[in-house]
Amino acid sequence: MSNQLIINRDIVDNRWTRVVPDAEGGVSVPSEGAILVPYQYWLGHRDELAGREVAICFAPDDEPESLPVDANTFAMIACDFPVFTDGRGFSIGRLLRVRYGFTGELRAVGDVFKDTLNYLARCGFTAFEVRADKDINEAIKGIDDFTEFYQSSVDVPNPLFLRRPVTA
């Protein structure tokens, strides 16, 4: 896994260790440092993780509606895109930002590369863990593939029709 990622348009070192279940579903949590754990794991092990610097990672079928605490309890929340064509994480990101008022770092992990960054950014993602086999310097340019948009989005809440000069 690459040790760098994009946060707020900068390429920086990744300080979080992502914990991913093994093939049997077992989870092995390192004893120290900031950890990013699956949301379901966190739900089941809240007490053990208390006091640790913890971030949660939503899988596509997790429901942010079920989060038992204020989303802003976390400094960072991630969404996993196991394949980039699974667009459920777009809705999760948008809900976290718009409905649950999450203001921290919203990170896309998994099958993340240049061609998904613009959509992700517009759904409220501010951090992108670009796949290790992809060029991160090339990928970052994808954020600006489009600079004008029709719809309401997280980064530009007003749709174009509220921004377009009214012509006679």
Add this chain to the structure above:
Amino acid sequence: MYIYDDYDQKIVDQRVAQYRDQTRRYLAGELTDDEFRPLRLQNGLYIQRLAPMLRVAIPYGHLRSAQVRKLAELARKYDKGYVHFTTRQNVQYNWPALENVPEMLAELATVQMHGIQTSGACIRNTTSDQFAGVAHDEIVDPRPWCEIIRQWSTFHPEFAHLPRKFKIAVNGAAEDRAAVLVHDIGINVKLNAAGEVGFEIYVGGGLGRTPMIGDLIKPWLEPKHLLTYLNAVLRVYNRYGRRDNKYKARIKILVKAMTPEAFAAKVEQEWAFEKDGPQTLTDAEIARNHRFFTAPAYETLPADDAEFVAAKAANPAFARWVERNVFAHKVPGYAAVTLSLKKTGVPPGDATDAQLDDVANLADRFSFGEVRVSHGQNLILADVKQSQLFALWEEAKRIGFATPNIGLLTDVICCPGGDFCALANAKSIPVAQAIQERFDNLDYLFDLGEIDVNMSGCINACGHHHVGNIGVLGVDKNNAEYYQITLGGRQGADAKIGKVIGPSFAQEEMPDVMSKIIDVFVANREGEERFIDVFDRIGAEPFKAKVYEGKPIRKEKADV
């Protein structure tokens, strides 16, 4: 017509640049096949049986003559000199080189056209009535609403990777010519007793492997809430639509699994958070979109042009064309004309570059420079003066677009099938042609009256065979091509899925099978009864008895 401003143009231009870069990276090995596939599909580029295929959007079926000329130019320059118009109000190039597609898109962008979201698991081109704005039976012009939906759905970031493709149709007339009941979302634009506009929202219709009629989930939606409500529907689908099985991934499966009532309730719950948010339409925005669809400079004319009436009386061939291909207009003295792309011997929906140039000229001369595409795969000149119909007819004859068969048995709706499409199990074009050849006698065709024949080369149902009065579906049996018949389907406000009548037939049997079906119809017909009415009255049995007469009885699982 909607005209791009700098914002619209910038969005399309940035897409061209993005796609050019994606193609470059693919060819350089920086994007894998699996990565590039969804990206190119969302730009309309398929890799087909023989070559790539590029699908270009024609939003709600509207084209300007300059755009038609550009389509012709690209057919000459990058393809084999023809295009194919589809049942989704799109146009397809069958032979572009993958390397040339970025340049083709750049050229299309110069006339405000593109391939955005014409394929892939995203919101597709919004379709509508080909007679929108001119139909004599129109209640509300659907086009401004189509345009509002077009903009909202273009590059919607949240819905870029849905479980499956997603199709929206909008109808504003008494008769439904947009097939709203067989779309993922179908919208009827209505007027209430107070004269206010509102929408009736159907969800979960569709054809393909599991054909279904949509359910009404919102009987009345105020216009300002259109986009926030659509957003709620799409979010429920994006999150809960099945992604484990592509055959169960369409919204219709979700709606039926949840029940339409529970689905509607879930949408309401979701909408409660969206309603009155920033995407709520303003009066100014609604008015802005309406300004693009105002009436052209119509002249004040008598309801019936004397020369036109005389020409009809004097020329039976002209009268026949008028009867089939000319549609009543809401403005006195005008008519909407359908140019038939269903001439016998030509693949349904195909047009050559020279024909396109001719059509563009006809549009300039006779119809305010505008051309439309119908989901029946024909072209329309929507605003022709009655006094010019005769001259138009003569020109249309010259270019081969005056076959007087709209709505008749040879006006076959037909997908490209196994000749071009990688998905197809069977060829459809040769079967359509064989049927057209069998029924090439115009007098006989006229006597038979309206019969919708729809053919698909595979279960994906691009030819909408389920809603044909006579539907033909190509199936594969042990690597041989066979054809299954459905009867009784129809589109429109009383849309219904046709029923399979029994085992399928070999290609060479098809013209005879068609003849037998027609014979049963003719033998049972009372007066001028339509095929579909006879079918409803006598049922499928007499048709089955005739087409399977003398055939060994074999069992076959219906594949619909």
